[in-house]
Amino acid sequence: MAIRPILCLPDPQLRAVSEKVGVVDDSVRALMDDMLQTMYDAPGIGLAAIQIGVAKRVIVMDLSKKGEPPAPRFFVDPEILETSEEESVYEEGCLSIPEYYEDVSRSARIRVRYLDRENIMREIDADGLLATCLQHEIDHLEGRLFIDHLSRLKRERAIKKFTKAARSEPGAKKFERAPEIREKRG
Numbered sequence: 794m795a796i797r798p799i800l801c802l803p804d805p806q807l808r809a810v811s812e813k814v815g816v817v818d819d820s821v822r823a824l825m826d827d828m829l830q831t832m833y834d835a836p837g838i839g840l841a842a843i844q845i846g847v848a849k850r851v852i853v854m855d856l857s858k859k860g861e862p863p864a865p866r867f868f869v870d871p872e873i874l875e876t877s878e879e880e881s882v883y884e885e886g887c888l889s890i891p892e893y894y895e896d897v898s899r900s901a902r903i904r905v906r907y908l909d910r911e912n913i914m915r916e917i918d919a920d921g922l923l924a925t926c927l928q929h930e931i932d933h934l935e936g937r938l939f940i941d942h943l944s945r946l947k948r949e950r951a952i953k954k955f956t957k958a959a960r961s962e963p964g965a966k967k968f969e970r971a972p973e974i975r976e977k978r979g
């Protein structure tokens with residue numbers, strides 16, 4: 794098991810469409826273990842594989858409250874079978890968009906088919922936080938982020954803020970400005 798670095802906005806990998814897994818084998822379970830450890834360390838309540846740079850349709854989640862025993866959940870190749878007309882609003886955050894929170898409206902209830910950790914096909918009816926979190930994570934598998942559900946103004950502000958921040962971080966080479974510009978800024 795290993796804690797892996799979480800990719801952040803504006804990393805273009807977060808926009809990748811993840812590939813179907815097909816069969817949950819030991820290699821997928823090893824990925825899930827790393828994802829779970831990474832999620833607990835962050836800490837977060839859900840994580841999609843693309844957030845650690847793996848473009849596979851794998852999600853881990855734990856919605857247990859503080860003081861409750863851990864309740865890890867695993868969803869592979871999830872498919873939304875039904876969505877309610879009724880929506881509910883939840884203030885969302887994302888480990889790939891740190892310290893940014895906004896209300897998002899999504900289907901209040903969904904039915905999802907997926908493979909579990911033992912490669913067994915299951916279906917669940919989700920509501921409340923589980924429905925919100927599943928939709929947030931399934932969006933990641935399609936390269937979508939929760940800011941895509943906001944107004945264009947809010948989305949572009951968020952992207953701009955994180956692009957600017959990434960440039961001034963020493964580790965974020967991919968998004969750095971040309972060296973001569975950085976030197977001028979000290």
Ligand code: GNR
Pocket residue numbers: 836837838839840841844883884885886887888889925926929930933
């Ligand atoms: O930790 C997380 N909290 C959260 C809160 C409201 C709605 C969705 C989430 S998921 C998020 C972790 C994450 O980024 N998963 O992709």
Ligand code: NI
Pocket residue numbers: 886887888889929933
């Ligand atoms: Ni997220």
